[in-house]
Amino acid sequence: MLPRRIYQFFLIYLLGILVLLSLKYGLQLSDYVIPGPKTLWQTALEVFPRYALDVWNTLQVALIGQVMSIVLALAIGIPGRSTTWFGNFIKAAAYNVQAYPIVAIAPIIFILLGDGFLSRLLIAAMICYFPILLTVLGVMSEPVADVEHFYRCTGRMRWQLEVKIRAFENLHKLTTVIAGSATLAMAGTIVAEFIAANAGIGYSIRIALYQSDLARILVALLLIGICLSVYQGLLEHTGSLVKKAWTGSA
Amino acid sequence: MNGKTGKRNSLLAAAWILIVLTLAVAGAPEGRAWAGTLNYRLKWIYNASVIGDLYASGKGYFRAAGLEVKVRPGGPERDALRELELGYADFGVASADQVIRAVAKGAPLVVVAQLFQVNPLQWLYRTGKGMIRKLDDLKGRTIGITYGKNDEIIMRTLLAKAGIGRGQVEFYSVRLDYTPFLRGKVDLWPVYANTQAVFLRDKLSRAGEETALFVPGDFGVRFVANSVVTSEKLFKRNPELVKRFVGALLAGWKAALDVKHQKEALAILRQVDRDTPLRILKTQLEITRRLVMPRSGPPLGTIDFEGWRQTERIMLEQGQIKAPVKILSCLKPML
CATH class of the missing domain: 3.40.190.10 (Periplasmic binding protein-like II)
Incomplete structure (x- = not known):
């Protein structure tokens, strides 16, 4: 699964580069607009080690941010599944926070948390948590009628059991959205680094953008893509292991 | 996957690549004939730094020179120099370091006027x-x-x-x-x-x-700021048009910074910047005047050759460019 994912990413990346190069040579554009293969290669040699460390730095934050967002989505989604006033209040608050553009909230985050690791983490988690929250809310609001009816009739139903039943019945949905949200965690961290940090690949891309250096950006995209493919592949693998452990089948 | 399916998939992938390439090349801009509207891409969003550009457009200076010009705001995600080469813009504003960096990578550009005599x-x-x-x-x-x-x-x-x-x-x-x-x-x-x-x-x-x-x-550090740039192609093919554009633009700048027209200039600024109080806009305009037309400085639009030479030298020393770009050969004052 993992090698296939990486191979597919390389195919997409190469296709993208091919399109850019066709444009470059078709329209006779300079290296400033689209870098040529030689410039790309030289830039890659120059920045690869530094950018690899930057991507690793970003991935670490994304990973913690994703775990945070899963915890956050569960913490909001489980009480939010009920149709009580409190459940609705939590949902309204969660939806509203998501509606605000992150750049508008960023100054408040800087004031509260400074401009280092914590700000990056929080912004990454904020961007990543919403799709997980929606899935959790969807899954948790949908009763598994037969099973739940049995426990209700026997008087053994508690909220923890209700959550477990609904999670078990929708395990595939939950693991899929968690694996998919890795992309958002990475994107969220990169956005945070763009506006808040002094480290990570988002910060390096920002500098490259200031200098209109497309070659550096393309190298950064390659590394982000490889990193994300590996990360997602591992998440999917972990998801299938969890399913196997819970259900006894892959 | 059997051989037949694999072959079919490969053909499908090749067809997709061909379609994408065709669309990319077809969607790319063609060389402009420079008939009709000229696009002028600014360096930054509308504020006091672009008052002359807005004034020239709003008060009909371009029209009086027989030109239809669309002034477009810049911003962090826009690059006037790239747009010039791609044909999306005909004129643009950029600082010297941007121009030098682009020329170092082979971008065919020509600087035709320098707006700020003092770097803001x-x-x-x-x-x-x-x-x-x-x-x-x-x-x-x-x-x-x-x-x-x-x-x-x-x-x-x-x-x-x-x-x-x-x-x-x-x-x-x-x-x-x-x-x-x-x-x-x-x-x-x-x-x-x-x-x-x-x-x-x-x-x-x-x-x-x-x-x-x-x-x-x-x-002693003279790092050149906002200057008006065009493509080498337009400069060579239609120098008369470039001259008319620069003439109208600088006339607009001159009028906008003239104390006599302050009220009109402020009204134009107010239209694009409703949130800034008038007293702040007034101060911004006064300071812009001192930066673009310093009292004992050269005429409006003058290209500071020594400043450009120094900017290139600094960028070389700081490792921003790998070799000299002979930037002076790209400076073509149209005053």
């Missing part, structure tokens, strides 16, 4: 810790710089000039918001003297804090 990029600081009268006064201060941007190059040049080493100043990475400066965490903050500096100084002055500007030019 300066550093704001509180005078509480003492005035900065010599470069040595920077020692022990925390200086805000935007890594990768021209303020980093300028500050590093100034520090190198004064022989100030790494441990003697502290750098702070500047971002979008001013909180670190307002809270006193950073001593010097890079600002545009005619825009951000005006409202920041106003804010701090109302809080009882006195401020001053650290001007790199006062210490």
Whole structure:
């Protein structure tokens, strides 16, 4: 699964580069607009080690941010599944926070948390948590009628059991959205680094953008893509292991 | 997967690649004939720094020269120089470091006028810790710089000039918001003297804090700012049109900065910047006037050849370009 994912990413990346190069040579554009293969290669040699460390730095934050967002989505989604006033209040608050553009909230985050690791983490988690929250809310609001009816009739139903039943019945949905949200965690961290940090690949891309250096950006995209493919592949693998452990089948 | 399916998939993939390539090339801009509307891409969003451009457009200076010009705002995600080469823009505004970087990568560009005679990029600081009268006064201060941007190059040049080493100043990475400066965490903050500096100084002055500007030019670093650029192709094929454009643009700038037309200029600024109080806009306009048309300076639009030469030398010294680009050959004053 993992090698296939990486191979597919390389195919997409190469296709993208091919399109850019066709444009470059078709329209006779300079290296400033689209870098040529030689410039790309030289830039890659120059920045690869530094950018690899930057991507690793970003991935670490994304990973913690994703775990945070899963915890956050569960913490909001489980009480939010009920149709009580409190459940609705939590949902309204969660939806509203998501509606605000992150750049508008960023100054408040800087004031509260400074401009280092914590700000990056929080912004990454904020961007990543919403799709997980929606899935959790969807899954948790949908009763598994037969099973739940049995426990209700026997008087053994508690909220923890209700959550477990609904999670078990929708395990595939939950693991899929968690694996998919890795992309958002990475994107969220990169956005945070763009506006808040002094480290990570988002910060390096920002500098490259200031200098209109497309070659550096393309190298950064390659590394982000490889990193994300590996990360997602591992998440999917972990998801299938969890399913196997819970259900006894892959 | 059997051989037949594999072959079919490969064919499908090849067809997709072909379609994408065809669409990409078909969607790309073709060479313009320069008939009809000219696109003029600014460096930044609409503010006092572009008042002359807006005035020339709004008051019919381009039309009087027989030109239909669409003035488009710039911004961090827009690059006028790239648009010139791609044919999306016919004229653009860029700072010297942007132009030099593009020329170093083979972009065929020509600089036809220089708008700012004094670079508006300066550093704001509180005078509480003492005035900065010599470069040595920077020692022990925390200086805000935007890594990768021209303020980093300028500050590093100034520090190198004064022989100030790494441990003697502290750098702070500047971002979008001013909180670190307002809270006193950073001593010097890079600002545009005619825009951000005006409202920041106003804010701090109302809080009882006195401020001053650290001007790199006062210490011999002349880093050229906003200039008007076009493509080599347009310059060669239609020099008459370029001349008419530059003439109309500079006439617009001259009128906009004329005290007699201040009311109209402010009205134009007000239309595009409704949130800034009028008194701030007025100050911004006055400072822009001093930067574009310094009292004892050269005529409006003059290209400062020595400034460009120095900018190229600084960029070479700072490793921003790998080899000299002979930038003077790209300067074609159209005054």
